[in-house]
Amino acid sequence: MHFVPRWSAEPQEENVFVNEKVISRRALAIGTGALLAAPRIASAADPIKIGCVFPSTGPAAEAGSFQLNGARLALQAVNEKGVLDRKMELVVEDDQTTNPGAVLAFSRLSAQRDIAAFIGSIRSTQVDAMAPDVLKAGKPMMIGGTSPTLTRMGNRWLFRCRPNDNYSGKVIAEYGVTDLQKRKWAVVYSTDAFGSNGAKALEEALKAKGITPVLMQGYTNQASDYTAVVLAVRQSGADVLGSYFTFENDLGIFARQIRQLGVRIPWIGSPSITNTTALSLAGPALFGTFGVADFAVDATPASKDFATRYEAAYKKMADNQSSWTFDAVNLLALAINTAGSTDPEKIRTALLGIRGYAGAEGEYNFDANGDGLRGYNIVRNDAGKIVFIRRIDVQE
Secondary structure: OOOOOOOOOOOOOOEEEEOOEEEEHHHHHHHOHHHHHOOOOOOOOOOEEEEEEEOOOOOOHHHHHHHHHHHHHHHHHHHHHOEOOEOEEEEEEEOOOOHHHHHHHHHHHHOOOOEEEEEOOOOHHHHHHHHHHHHHHOOOEEEOOOOHHHHOOOOOOEEEOOOOHHHHHHHHHHHHHHHOOOOOEEEEEEOOHHHHHHHHHHHHHHHHOOOOOOEEEEEOOOOOOOHHHHHHHHHHOOOEEEEEOOOHHHHHHHHHHHHHOOOOOOEEEOHHHHOHHHHHHHHHHHOOOEEEEOOOOOOOHHHHHHHHHHHHHHOOOOOHHHHHHHHHHHHHHHHHHHHOOOOHHHHHHHHHOOEEEEOOOOEEEOOOOOEOOOEEEEEEEEOOEEEEEEEEEOOO
């Protein structure tokens, strides 16, 4: 991250002209100190700034690099055309992979009055922590957190660039019950906002199919040992596992331990089970697992195009950490151009009006709550390669 001085030093002169009178520079400086200290008013030539809350330190630092890469990839194409005949610029603050860090990062960004909109976190727990300050700031924030409650708590400035977990729960249940023919479910979930709400959505989706899970097992983020959780799964008699893991490092530890302790039942995980970081950490322990993925390379032509461009630019496979921020930048550029303004209310209205936009994550049609997507892709880990099976869209 770099900072550009608001003005540069001027050559020293003895006198300057003001209102056709000669005044010494010293007197002018004394007489106009307050004016010089005031923030510079943005001009039409200035870039349109987008504030980003991404992790660059802590356990999610690698995932944060994917988020930033996705946003930068979109920015390159956006700036070739321009937004209101101006460039867009990302201003990034580190959330330190913590809720307090996310709140602090957002406070630093929101203090900069020339930032037009924000891109928040992929972690629901962090979005939840920032939400009161986002409401006070009164500017749109694109989010990746999938907890259903985030867009249903009266905060009109949150716009989600991934499908929420009301849909993931229904898709996990549909695939596990209908396709895999499994009825004895163990559900393992983080006890944070994301995991708790995801597990609740899955439990309700299963109950709608006449199934009560044999185990609902929560865990605490950033634990170093999941033996007790694994043993609970093994002792439950479950024939299928559904999971909601917030952090990839937790998922990696759990995956290795569940295999070490001999649990071999089918496993259908929330999107983190398909992330590049999780695949790297868990390795063969995730082979043969299934996932509900908001982003899958072969799901749509737009997804394929994004994945090809991402790999060419960064020499890494794209995943949903990068796809949603790629879409977020493009959606904000579209909304600002449509609004013809950086006025927050006009950007918000333009976002709500987006219909049929083909993004890397899917087709966006924002509803009044700020949710743009309503389906998930079923994928399988085939010896480390994520293979697209089919798309399941949820009808409400």
